[in-house]
Amino acid sequence: MQTDSYGKVSRWNHWLTAAVIVTMLAIGLYFHEMPRGEEKLFWQHLHISIGATAWLLVMFRVVWRLRQGFATSLQQNAWLIRLSQLSHWLLLLLIVVMFITGPLTIWSAGRGIEIFGMITIPSPMERMHELHEWLEEVHAFAARTMMYLIGLHVLAAIWHQIKHKGILRGRMWG
Numbered sequence: 001m002q003t004d005s006y007g008k009v010s011r012w013n014h015w016l017t018a019a020v021i022v023t024m025l026a027i028g029l030y031f032h033e034m035p036r037g038e039e040k041l042f043w044q045h046l047h048i049s050i051g052a053t054a055w056l057l058v059m060f061r062v063v064w065r066l067r068q069g070f071a072t073s074l075q076q077n078a079w080l081i082r083l084s085q086l087s088h089w090l091l092l093l094l095i096v097v098m099f100i101t102g103p104l105t106i107w108s109a110g111r112g113i114e115i116f117g118m119i120t121i122p123s124p125m126e127r128m129h130e131l132h133e134w135l136e137e138v139h140a141f142a143a144r145t146m147m148y149l150i151g152l153h154v155l156a157a158i159w160h161q162i163k164h165k166g167i168l169r170g171r172m173w174g
Contacts, residue, residue, distance in 0.1 A: 013061040013064055013065070017054075017058055017061040017095075020050065020058060021058070021095065021098075022150070024050060024098075025143055027043055027050070031043035031044055031047065045114065045117075048106065048114065048115075049114070051099070051102050051103075052103070052113050058095060062092050087152055087156075091146065094142050094149065097142045098139065098143065101135050101138050103121075104131075104135050105132060105139055106123070107123040108127070108128045108132035110123055110127030111123060
């Protein structure tokens with residue numbers, strides 16, 4: 001279903017999910033290169049807890065977007081419309097990849113997912129070292145790719161805001 005703007009649910013989904021994902025990326029980048037120790041463990045647990053807490057919200061956002069479709073493309077060159085569509089689909093795909101590989105990475109290490117020290121979702125699998133290593137690589141690659149796509153997304157939004165004189169306020173702010 002195509003319209004000229006996004007509805008309230010879509011806009012709330014977009015901004016809430018964007019805040020969660022940017023927070024998750026920032027925390028993930030912050031602790032990734034840290035040496036092992038208490039501080040790294042703190043940031044890893046925070047990253048995992050936020051991800052586990054936001055899992056249903058983020059998956060709802062993906063399903064909602066697939067169900068509702070995208071707003072009608074703005075007037076621009078055909079290649080820009082294709083690039084926009086491709087980047088939106090890739091962002092949705094990367095969200096799914098990140099939110100699937102995250103839990104699987106933890107479980108393939110033979111650990112449960114601990115949420116803010118209150119709840120633990122036990123691992124449904126034994127420790128699988130090779131799978132764990134592969135999932136970590138996929139998760140990291142998806143995170144780096146997502147960062148570049150988010151940057152492109154923000155630049156495109158700024159460009160549209162300037163070129164189309166505030167059209168995004170109506171489409172994304174209501």
